[in-house]
Amino acid sequence: MSAQHAGDPAAFAADVLEEGPAEVEYEPGIAARRPGKTSAGGALIRDSTGRVLFVVPTYKPVLDIPGGMTDENESPKAATIREIREELGLDVELGPLLVVDWTPRNGVWRDCHQFVFDGGIVDDASPHDDELEAVVYLSLDEARPRIYPSLHRRLTLALKALDAGTTFYAEFGREV
Template sequence: MSALHAGDPASFATDVLDEGPPELEHVPGVASRRPTKTCAGGALIRDSAGRVLFVVPTYKAVLDIPGGMTEDDESPKAAAQREIQEELGLSAALGPLLVVDWTPRNGVWSDCHQFVFDGGVVDGAVACDPELEGVLYLTLDDAKPRIYPSLHRRLTLALAALESGSTRYAEFGREV
């Protein structure tokens, strides 16, 4: 898969060419004054008992789901797939988008668009990244004291989206 696009790289390259030459600024400096948002892609992975897979990062005090921040010219889905490969050693064929969530600035972190994809069922996943202490399979209730409240809300929406087949849009984990 291309880092630019998780779908067919040949079609993506054609789409880029069809778009025409890169857009130029009509008023110099306008683009550089625009805010820079970050973007992250993650996966809701469950085990056969229905528990959610959480990673235990070494660089923060809370649990998270597999995934991470996008790199330049990388889609959220491609970022999630890359991070799952790095973190868990799994080649993830991610399913549909479950949640798009906007989170506000938090300390050193700028506001962010967070995409959660269906990661399917994986039993016995293990951490294979030095940035992780390990992985845990937990119910959302068991995970609640160990994750940010916004992630708990986001994952609650992701499970509802998985059940309904309908993508959810949220702001700080609250559906709007």
């Protein structure tokens, strides 16, 4: 269920009904032939000194921001809220969308639309999930050797968007 309807399932159901009957295929099988694209949502959370909150996952060798992949029929914003609750035990009200970034296929992972939302200021976050070893607050320069270059570019854009009060579109972390 989308974040805007999270507190009101009846409103979500009404929107679904208003959309009308499910679309049918005029050419059988065309939908199944379309590529599956993933999406993920994450939050740019900072502490009161401006450092960025990174999670230390147990399942990959690099740091990441709080968030994760969307579940089926889940919006990126709802996934971000869910993942922050699961990972950090926090209920945050996300601010505006800062960056939409397309990333290409990488090994076993399909290409992906990645959404970065303003997660606000949170001091003293701690892990609340077995998937995390720890959390750390770092400047982007301090984090650079411990994160993927594309995430560094994406977060640089996110901080720029935060300062400018805008949203950026990027491809592999580079503004387009």
